[in-house]
Amino acid sequence: MHALDLEAMHALEYPEHFNADYAIRRGIDYRVYESEPQTFYAKCTQYRISCDWLIRRKYCWEIKRYNGSHTCPRSSISQDHFKLDSITIAEAIKPLVEADPSIKVKSVIAEVQSKFNYTISYRKVWLAKQKSIEKIFGGWEASYEALPIWFEAMYAKEPSAAVHFETMSCYQGDNLVPNIRSYYPCIRAFRYCKPVVQVDGTHLYGKYKGCLLVAVSQDENNNIMPIAFAIVEGETSDASAVARSNGAWSPPRAFHMFCIRHIESNFLRKFKAPYLQKLIVNIGYSRTVREYQLRHGRLCERGEAYSRWLDKIRREQYALAFDGGYRWGHMTTNLVECINSVLKGARNIPITALVKATFYRLNELFTRKKVEAEARINAGYVFSEIVTSKLHANQRTARNIQVNCFESQNEVFEVREMSSDLEFAVDLRQRRCDCSKVQVDHMPCRHVFACCANQQLDWQVYVHDVYRIDQVRKVYRARFRPLGNPTTWPMYDGPRFVPNSFLKRVTKGRPKITRFLNEMDRKMLRGPRCCKQCRVEGHSHSRYRQVGGSSAGSAAQNA
Template sequence: MSAVLAEVPYVANREFVVRMEFSSRKAVIKAMKEYTLRRSVDYRVYESEPLTFYVKCTQYRSARDWLIRVSMISRKYCWVIRRYNDNHTCTRATMSQDHSKLNSNTIAEAIKLLVEVDLSLKVKSVIAEVQSKFNYTVSYRKAWLAKQKLVEKIFGGWEASYEALPIWFEAMCHKEPSAIVHFETMPAYQGDDLVIDIRYGNNNIVPIAFAIVEEETSDAWLFFLSNLSQHVVTRDGVKLISDRHESINTAVERSNGAWSPPRAFHMFCIRHIESNFFRKFKAPYLQKLVVNIGYLRTVREYEVRYQRLRERGEAYTNWLDRIPREQYALAFDDGYRWGHMTTNLVEYINSVLKGARNLPVTALVKAIFYRLNELFTRKRAEAEARINASYVFSEHVTSKIHANQLASGNI
C-alpha cells in the first residue's frame, strides 16, 4: 500500500489506513477530531508521548472496537499510523447533544471566514453554523469563546492591545498634530485581581470625538462631555440631543454649567420619548400623537394636540408634563434644535463602524480612524462631483440664455 502524506489526509472512503502519513502531531489530532465528529463517535487518549499517540473509542470493550496508534518516524520526518481497527460498535445514540472534541478551537476554525466578513456575527449565528457543519448544538459559552479566540488570533490579544494603544496614538498624533488624545487610567479590581481600565473620547451625533468606556455611567459621560466642551465646543448655543438615560442627565448637572444654557441646551430625542411612553402605558395607538406633539412648530398647534392627548387620559399628559417642554417640543425650543428631533444621525455612523466594537481596543481605534477617513474622503469626492456638476449646468444655462438673447437682438 502506498503512503499518503498531507496535513489531514483521507482516502476515498474517508477512513484511516495503516501506514497513512501525517505532516505533524497537530495534523494527527485534527484528523482524529474531524473523524469522530463526522462519525458521531468519541475517543479517549490512552497514551500521549512525544513520539506516540494512542487512542481508543470511549465505548471500547474488546479488541475488535475502534482504536488507532500513530508514531513519529524520525527518518521520514512524519507521523505514521502503525495500528488501526476501524470497527465501531457504538452508535450516535451514545453521544450527547454536544461533543467533547468540538471545542472552541475547532469551532473558531469553522467560523473563521464568517467572522472575517462580519465581526458583529452573533453568537446564535455561530451556534447555527456549528449545527450546520457538524450536526451538533454547542453551548452559548463555547460558541462565544470560539469567536473571542478567533478575534484575538486575527487582531491580537486584548491586554496586548491595551498596551499597544498609547504607541499607536503617539504615531497618529505625530502624523496629525491637530488630533487630541486624552487618557484617564485608574486601578480596577475583580475580587483581589487588578484589571485594566482605560478611558478616552464617544461617537455622538457627528463623528468628531469618540470615547471608549467601561460602561454607560455618569462618570463616563462626564469624562466625554468635559473633553468635548474643552476641545470641540468653542461657542455658546450648542445643542445636545440624547435619550433620557439618567447617567447623561447626571453628567450634564455635574458639568459646572458647561452643558447648560446659555452655553449649551440639552434636549431629548423624540423617538426615545415615544419608546418610553409605550413602555409606560402600552398604548401604541397614542405613540404617533406623542411624536406629532414634539414636531409641531407653533404653540397653538402644540396646545391643540396636547389637549387631544389629555382627553384620552390625564395620566398621559401628567407623564409628559414631567419632561420640560423645551426639551422635546419644537414649539418651545427657541430654534436651538435646528429642526433635529432624533439621534438617528448616529445610526449612520454605527453602520460605518459595524462590527468594530467587537475588536480589541487598538484594533477598534484603528478601525474607527481608517473607516472614518475613508468615509470623509468618499463624501468629499461626492461633494466635489456635485459642485462640478452644478457648475457645468450653470455654465450651460448661462450660455443658452446668452444665445437666446443674441438671437432676439436684446444684446
C-alpha cells in the same frame, strides 16, 4: 502482526493530529487515557456499548493490542463532537471573521454544520469567534497596552487632534502597578455642519465589556458627521460630558433637548397606554403653539395624570413649537444609530483595532464625500439635491398665497392661503413665520417664497449658509494624516494600560444581553409568534397556508 487500517496508522504515528481532524472527518470519537512519547492508549467513547475499538501502543512500534476498526454507528456520536473544540473552529471560521467581525454566531453555527456536518453549541462557537478575532487583530490584553502608543503616534502626526485619557490605578495585592478621543478633521468639520450634536452609546461585544460613545452632527446634504468618540465603562453619570462640563454645555452656549422616541417609550412604561402613543409623539412634533395646545388638550381629556407626567418635562426640550429652532427639526437620535453602519464590526474587535478601524473608515468617508462635493460644485449646483427638492416644493405651493405688506421696508407681511383660508404673519427681518417652518428648518417656507415673489426679493438670502454646497466642501476639506511605519513612531514613555478585570465577560454559559429592554425593543420583549388560525407558534395568520398545510389544518380542527 495484523495489517492495520489507515485509522490505526494515524493513531500510532500522529496521535496529536488524529485526535481532532481525522476523528471529525470519520464521524468517530474516542478518549485518550494515556499519551506519552513511548505509550499511547485510547478507547472509543462507545466502548462496550456499541463498539469494541481499542488501541494500545508501547515503546517504539510494538503494538500490544488492537481491536480493529470502529464498529459503533454514527448515530451514537453526539451532534456536538468532543474533538471539534473552539480552537479547531476558530481556525476554520477565520476567513469569515476577518471579512466581517460582526458575523452572527448563528451564521457561524450554520457554516460549521455545513463544513463538518456537526451542530455545535452556541457557547463553543462564541468562544471560537473570540479566539479567531484574537488571531486576526491581536490579543485583548495586549491591545490595551498598544492603545496609548498608537495615540501617541497619531498625536505626533497631527498635534491638533484631541486625545484624553482617564484611567484607574491598578493594584496587584497591596502594590500599585506602575479614554476620550476625537480626530482633528472631525473637529474642524463640525464648524461647517448644523449646530446640532447627538450623543448615544453602543455596547462593545468583545472579551471585555464597555461602551463606545459617539457624538455626531449633520452636514447640509443630511450626511452624518462623526465628531468625537469615547470608550467608557458604560453609560453612567460619571461618563456624561454634560454633567461634567461645568456649565459649558448650558444655555446660552448650548441647549439640551430630549428624543421624542425615548419620551414616548418612558410614557408607555409608566402608563401602559399604547393608544396614546401617537398623541405623545404628535405633541412633540407640533410646530405651532396652536397645534401644541390642541393636542395637549386632548391628552388632558384622556386623564390629568397623563398631562401632569408630560408637564414635568420642559416643553422647550421636546416640542418644536417652543425649542427656538435649536434642534433644527431633529426629534430623535436616529443620526447616532446610522453611524453604526460606518463602524459595523468594530465593536467586536480589541480596543486598539477598534480605534484603528474608526480612523481608517473615517478617512475613507472624508475622501469620498469631498470628491462628491467637488463634483456638485463643478456641475453648478448651489444647494444639495435634498435641499433643492424642498425649496422647489415650497416655491410651487407659494403661487396660491395672497400677500399684504405691513411695512415700508417690505419685511413684515400678512399672507393668506387661498385653499385653506388660513392667515400667517411673516417677518423677513427676524426670519420668522407663524407656521414655524422657517425657524425649524432654517430655510424659506412657502409663505416666505410668496412674500419674496410679491416684492421681487432674492429668496436665497433666507437659506442658511449650512445648506450651501461650498460649506460641504469646507466640511470635508480637512485630511487625515497617514501614520506611516511603526518604526518611525515616537517612543512612548507613559503609563502601562491594562483592561479592567471587573469588565471581563464570564467564561461559562451563554453571553447574556446587558441592555435594559424597554418598549422600543418590542421584538425582543414579545414571545414567539402564534397563528390565530391554528394556535401553533412559529408563524402568523398570513402565512398559515404556506407553513401549516394539511398539518395546520388538522391542528385547527383539533383545536
